[in-house]
Amino acid sequence: MTAVGPRLVERSAQLAELADHLAAVRRDGAGRMVFVGGEAGAGKTALLDHFVTASRAPATSGRAEPFHAPRALGAVLDIAAQLGGRFEEQVAAGGSSVDLVAALTTQLPTDGPAVLVFEDVHWADEATLDFLRVVGRRLHRLPALVLASYRDDEVGRAHPVRTLLGELATERAVLRLTVPALSLAGVGELAGGAVTDASALHELTAGNPFFVSEVLAAGEQTVPDTVRDAVLARRARMSGPAGELLDATAVFPGRVEPWLLERVAGPAYAEMEACLASGMLVPDGEGVRFRHEIARVSVEESLPPATRARLHAAALAAMVGHAPAVDPARLAHHADGAGDTAAVLTYAPMAGERAAELRAHREAADQFALALDRATAAPEAVSGDLMARLLERHAYECYLTDRIDEAFASRQRLLGLHLQTGDRLGEGDTRRWLSRLAWFRADRETAEREAEAAVRILGGLAPGRELAMAYSNMAQLRMLAHDAPGALSWSDRARCLAEDLGETEIVVHAQNNAGTAELLVGRLDGAELLERSLAAALEGGLEEHAARAFTNLGASFTELHLLDRAAEVLDRGIDYCRDHDLDSWRLYMTGWRSRMHLDRGDYQRAAADCATVLTNPRAALPSRIQPATVLGLVHARRGEPGAWPLLDSARAHARRADELQRLAPVAAARAEVFLLEGRSDEVAAETGDLLAACLELGDSWLAGALLVVRRRAGVEDDVPETGVAAPYLLELTGRFEDAAAAWEELGQPYERAWALIDARPDLARGGVALLRELGAGAAADLASRELRDRGVRGLPRGPRPRTVDHPYGLTPREAEILALLAEGLSNAEIAARAFLSQRTVDHHVSAVLRKLGVDNRRDAAARAADTLGR
Template structure:
């Protein structure tokens, strides 16, 4: 079948390939299954091969996707350094090698890289797409990505990757169904009645093709009926070949088809199969699945077993394929042999979610294995699940493994699992359980004498003490370091160094920050990703608490990139909450909202690590007067108060106190202060104690000034201007306005202007109500339409922002709105100032994140 009604798409791709001479372009080709994405890509690449270097890779619908599957395909074609780097397993080097393959000399043919079926992509491949998207403008290449948009649910990871691609070089092509006229043309060529064909297929090109190619006069009701009716006309040998190919996702290479040559030839001649660069395949995945699902379970399992036997001897085969066929063959021993291998390979590439899936497959087949082997699988699964942010799942696995090790009398592994139960209990908010398990781990291991398990158990106690702001953290950490160095255990040594550095930094010793940076460098060089990230997480978190916002911003940006590149999902979500806190403090409310929302996205997980995101978003909504703020802050309080640690309790108690004050309920605000202030004072944290002391004083409670941070002390002692100046020096405009709101009429008026500009409508109403009560003049507030906007934009400014998002210049906006270019320039400057961004591009990105109505926050 020709490519009917695809001329426009082909022209777009040709234009983008020509434009790539001046900088890379990305073509996103979407459509439902059977829409013709592969056919379009094939026709386009055929047309440009004389002047382009075509590299083609595809994602496969394996049980667990191959890590960097399409890159393996591309490496076979590109050769050179990329093929060598794939063998090394260093993901960063692989990504750089892919980029190098696209960035050849100017006299060479420009690359066209096709990646098919990204809806089946593994996480490492999606990270590669994001990596290339941010750098492709430096290359002379076209990246053509295809995916099924009807298979992307709201939480599909591909959505986030596509949304994050830079807008300039991206062109989206959605392939619609064929029109009734196009189907009529095709049906006429086949001598068929078009009406029933169109009614049965809805214009899906694949289904139209199959229906028109089917023998007989009737129209099959489903693809399965169609394929089976066509197979029935073939010889038994051809049907056997088709059955074999149907259980091989993507394509079957020649080695798997030995003994089936005649049948394969017949399938190719009859249009059931098509030739690929590496073998044969069904012309569409729907056809393959239709044949596979028609097989009896017994025959399907036998075919998978046969393929497994053939692949097992190939040293270059991806173990993910072996796991797929072993699982579907029901061969538990083979699954248990290959799933851990595939999991370790995925984890080495940073694809922790894929590693989790492989271990889950192994555990499903481990019912009859010896307890010791099952416990080992559980422990390995728990480690990668923890790294992927699946802490509840990891905790359950460790507890199950602990039961097995205890029953077997394995003291060393009992202690090690207790230590892991302690760590995972803390992550899930079970602080008391964490402390009990940590203490028990030491009790179990100490009779064994010095060793790596005991050293790590000591370091775990140091970590728990540090998290509780306990002065004994350093002593426990130094005991762990001494033991670890005695046995050359770098893993434990770095873990303990992070604890000691964190404890010192918590006490205001700047040397602790230097120690954390050193620990990060050592851990990163040794591939100890968990410790490397934790060192910077603690560095950033403490800087946020102490309002060292420049340090916090720099460290957060660095560690977020590090954690996301290694799929450390739990850390990444926690860090986004901290970065949201910094952005809120500095007046970048859209950025804060975006970070906090991302930190709260994804499957819910128990524990307080989402508190920074919840507090930031809850405060933002509370200041705006959004009704959702109460529920969000109360959810944070549930986790924080259960955990009982100041890093969670302090910010939540202060946020709820502010929320209740804004709502005009100082009594409830004081109740929250009392939950956090004594703990902050006892620990000796000047900033958290100061924030809580401020709200106690603001709500009519007793004044506390000893041991609190300077801006709060100045304000409570009556130096409003001094307090505001301290906050302004730190770049905290809202906090400065809070201080000014406590001053005279002029100072309160200045505060109101800040609140109005930031969109803190509820805060502004509360301050105006206070001014009215004391008989002071009340400055007029913004117009209602401006108040409704989360950034305080006027209706005209929202129009301008929307046109910025469409990529229009000032002159084009002026024509559209019947304004002068100079007036538009003023509006653009005002929009940038209110959004707190330096460029039109960043303003446009914010516009695309906002709701379609451009006036309501996304939660409304």
């Protein structure tokens, strides 16, 4: 049972709102989820505790704690332990989020809605956040009120909780509630005459209830300067054993179990009553915790280092060997606090393996990083084998979560170890990894060099799986460089060897490269090969290979302009990667999906996908090229500023990657923007070399795109008879109507519009109208100018039909701002995401509010779900 604090000040509105949500769950039989945000000490926990007690609904809660790396599935495990049954079984068995939510559904009370509380999700691990994401998407089948508290000032743009909020932004049953600071009157009420100058207290504390209550409880004559001083003044008044008990409690983030605290505090444990009576500790479930985490941290930080280490050591000693076993993340935390390197080296890797099993790869990487850090500081304590294993595991978990630079650094250190010990097999295999990672860093030179070195070194040893992977890596590099014959021959070598060795995983990898290479040269059998590799990977639970198969299918279909198939595969693949915490591929595929949306003429979705990738600071360079190009084109076609910085960075990244499949689309995009800006002279230089390369390597779509954009700029190229994709070839040979029909068939309205414009005056008008409908105002203006010069009259002008069509008359840009606003972003954050100045965003936001007829962001966000057209 949670303790209900004293009466709450200024929270009746929030309590009523929560009560309304609970009533709605009861009424509709469908769940709701409320994210309760507020700064540390704003009173989120106090509000939720109060609500839960007052509502009398059956409630279960779990919390995340600020460990070095959080417990994998921490809050979910708490709740599972309370609910038991099938849910607990599924959690223990490491079921996927989808399975867990299904099990949870079967276990909710049937006589009325339950309340599930997830506290402090800003500290939650990846697996818990994923669970919440699935909960948010399945509320219609989960008749519960799910409350998740988080510190909204601690989740910056790149914080996973922001991503989660963004992903759930369009779910109608997912809502937000902010716990605001107290007003001057509220502070006065809380002080209840205990201070003479409530306004000084209000000013000092900025109305933060925790700070206010701490100052009041400290009862000093003078008001302390900081909340920490107020906490420590209170601690100082607890003399003797009661103080010792507080100190012992302070080394446990979150709550601590009685058996554990008793072991650590010794005789001082008898002072529990006094500590509870003082209000510094509060009961929590079967254990206790500090009334507030800020107080705990203040006390822990004030401990003399030796005392602190001793307490952590005592905690560790009490936990080791305890049955049931304590979460290894907790052991690692205390081992580290005790400064016990040997124990860190035991428990952090254990916690890392456990996190990896539960698909919390980010936490796994953090645990291996902790172990590595301590091992590096005390090399004498670490065997070469252990060091190698830590580097290996750290590198792999970082690779899975797109922390490519860290992965690269660990592989380099690992290479150093292998060179020292003369381990040729290890060296060859590590070089193969370095090659792969260098590719992610868009460093083709290193990628090629290390790939060749790996084949050379491993080729001199007895053939094994490492050599087969080195072959397959070569195949992959050739494939990425659009060298289909090269890719096919290397993947054959890989496949033969892997089959001899019975290495299914490598067979799958090689099949994947071969399939992609076939598709590259336009042979659709490649898709079948890839589908087979995908099915084998899914069946064998080979997550990484499944992700690669999705990626290569999605990218190839997009490149071949098979947009419906691309959409289907990319949606599936992105979902799969999100479910399995495979960020690198999720972001890379999201970039490709932005291109697919662009080609389909859906600029809003394209821009949203671009924003997802570009605003993620961990997105690797190759993942950024496509979305930077696409967003540049969207801006330019709409006639908005901001295209060039994006196209410049796309070109810089593409040049480093030095692959045709990156360079050519960037060049085509830049050429198009030159045209739109009336700078046709620049087109030839931008595209010349790349056109030759596309023709040489037989990339008919990119060749076609470059030829057409050059033709529009007045460059006279010979049109080759083969090697140019059909719709482009039709345009180049003057069969514009057929070209328009071909583009229509492919579902590409923008290209269709231009073909119509070039066809006949009567069709041209339709083409211009189509461009306006798409929101491509700048393109429509350019086309109109050209047509007027050619003497065509009666061209459609005026407001873009899109603006008129939007239910609230929002412009495409305003609709995009609304989508970001609905994610709960501030104007400054929106500015950063949309690549606009903050003033411009302020301006757009007021326009959005005005047009929606609402006066605050929250109502606007609530309405966003309806207007986003989902």
